[in-house]
Amino acid sequence: NAGVTQTPKFQVLKTGQSMTLQCAQDMNHEYMSWYRQDPGMGLRLIHYSVGAGITDQGEVPNGYNVSRSTTEDFPLRLLSAAPSQTSVYFCASSRTSGSDEQFFGPGTRLTVL
Amino acid sequence: AQRVTQPEKLLSVFKGAPVELKCNYSYSGSPELFWYVQYSRQRLQLLLRHISRESIKGFTADLNKGETSFHLKKPFAQEEDSAMYYCALTGGGNKLTFGTGTQLKVEL
Numbered sequence: 001n002a003g004v005t006q007t008p009k010f011q012v013l014k015t016g017q018s019m020t021l022q023c024a025q026d027m028n029h030e031y032m033s034w035y036r037q038d039p040g041m042g043l044r045l046i047h048y049s050v051g052a053g054i055t056d057q058g059e060v061p062n063g064y065n066v067s068r069s070t071t072e073d074f075p076l077r078l079l080s081a082a083p084s085q086t087s088v089y090f091c092a093s094s095r096t097s098g099s100d101e102q103f104f105g106p107g108t109r110l111t112v113l
Numbered sequence: 114a115q116r117v118t119q120p121e122k123l124l125s126v127f128k129g130a131p132v133e134l135k136c137n138y139s140y141s142g143s144p145e146l147f148w149y150v151q152y153s154r155q156r157l158q159l160l161l162r163h164i165s166r167e168s169i170k171g172f173t174a175d176l177n178k179g180e181t182s183f184h185l186k187k188p189f190a191q192e193e194d195s196a197m198y199y200c201a202l203t204g205g206g207n208k209l210t211f212g213t214g215t216q217l218k219v220e221l
Binding site: 031033035040041042043044045048050056058059090092097098099101102103104105106107 | 119122145149157159162199203205206208210211213214
């Protein structure tokens, strides 16, 4: 099993550009989530999903969209990138909820100029 | 609102010394608490959770509801314990809230 995979590993964007961060898992997990990691701020929840077709907002959802059309995939879309979105983004999955063990991806380092 | 506070950004101890990483939380109901760890060049992973009451790699953590704390302890630090440690909380729902993390450095 590959576990949780994320692409790309690194990305540089200009302000105003849009892009999609990909996340996939092959463990048949129902719960998937996106976090951003910033120095001194830990991990902050952006969006999460409890199953295909169901998504909800986390702590810092503004500027990001998600969808969950399949159990395996949970892409994160930046609609119009801003320098404040420069961060490391982690995708995670678990069996059913935030109470289960979270399995994290390797992260995507995003820089917005 | 649920909140997790880790007051120390960096904790430096000598090998063989006891370790205590502090975690305090704010939550009005019955929380579920976790410690996650990120070793250098590795993925963030679960270390332990309070409901399992396990000792993992010599680490233990006790939930103290009176003091709203979930400190992580190990009696004798090892070099391989050097890592970033995150305390996390969920209220039995789907939002997992992380603290800001403590970098543990074990010196020889």
